[in-house]
Amino acid sequence: MKKVILLPAILLVSAIAWYQFSLRPLDSSDDARRPITVQSGLSVRDIGALLELKEIIRSGQAFALYARMHGVTASLQAGDFLLRRSQSVPEIIDALRSGKSEEVSVTIPEGFTVTDMDALLAKKGLIEAGAFTLCAQDCDLSAYDFLPSGAGRAKRGGRVEGYL
Template sequence: MKTIIKFKQVVIVLALLFFILNFFLFSYGQKLLGPRLEDNGVENRIVEIKSGYSLNRIVDKLYEEELINSPLAFKLYLKLKGKSTNLQAGYYQLNPTMSTIEIIDRLIKGENAYYRVTIPEGATVEEVSSIFHMRGLDRERFLEVAKNIDMNFLENREDLYYNAEGFLFPDTYKIPYGSSEEDIIRIMLREFQKKIRDLEEGIEESEFSLHQIITIASMIEGEARVKEEGPKIASVIYNRLDRGMRLQLDATVQYALPQRESRLLYRHLEAESLYNTYRRDGLPPGPINNPGIDSIKSTLNPVETDYLFYVARGDGGHIFTRTYQEHLEVQRGLR
């Protein structure tokens, strides 16, 4: 009887020790697999996992970046789950407050990090290139791609400054880290295609080609400081084209100049460029900026007027007139 009691006691003690050991192992494992830091104010880090990295190299990199507590625990967890070869290359946004399990999950799913970039309406290709240059991209390479890129809706002509001008749709983009200059331009061109899908019927019914429509829209974007005036400015452009008058738009002169001027002088209007509508008849060879959707809609839906001129008021708006005499009188009244 005593032997049985002692055996039961030994079993209880062993079970207790086993429980305590498992508890400590579990707690220790949780600590090793837990977050490196508890402070939620820690900034995210962008970590690049290159194609061809071995598991050891990935683990070493994460440990050097102080993102995981234990390289051994990281590898053991992966092996236990049978996912040692499932980690994907890419750029990842990681944080020391993330657990090892969360980091592993992100690397297995290939959840690449991205950054946000806002391209304002009316920005030129060169201005867009400067925005991305601030993100570390090669400005000259960006311009080279924008000049020569070929897609089925773009016109590839020598008289264009950039094939992509007018078609880099202004918007806020989520750009995956590691994207090349060409990747980014193609992302923006595809966004343009997506955004004008609802306008395809109007474009097909127009007497102008898509390239000409975007050229006109870019001039409206460059001239209109008040969005509501877009359809009126479109009307002036069409009226002048119908009468064989030169467009004489300041925005085209700005595009023709080596750098933007705060105020155009008469000498600037003499700039020798196919884009200078003070010296050239008809439309310029192509767009002079990347217009927003409102300017494209204004191009397709101008109001019917007999306006041929407009003068800036100084508050962003314009006064529209029908005759050159009225135009001169408005100018005198604004001096």
């Protein structure tokens, strides 16, 4: 008889502990902003899976369960958001309900090189370090008529550096 009562009690306590743990921030010391695009028409389960895939939250299932339990599934907005791994699930839900994309002001001082710009954008949490430099060197810029041919194909940004 004790086993019949004990097993469900252990399962219930384990489920509650998992749920509470899953709502906590993934990394409370990581304040870097990560861009997330929530497309129109995504279900709360899809949003949770996206956030888990992008390593913003611990569990997409816990995210969806929290949203359902608090009756906010219909109020989550589509859009582009900058979210942090240091945010809890309730904080992320609040950000997604507001529908306001977080804006970041960036001023690139005169004389900055492509490498300097890359470091500044990475410090603001807008890109991964090296991504801007790589694009300045390797991205296809042929659609921009005002750039010289071959722009962006040389070391350190090549001839595109003065246009940035």
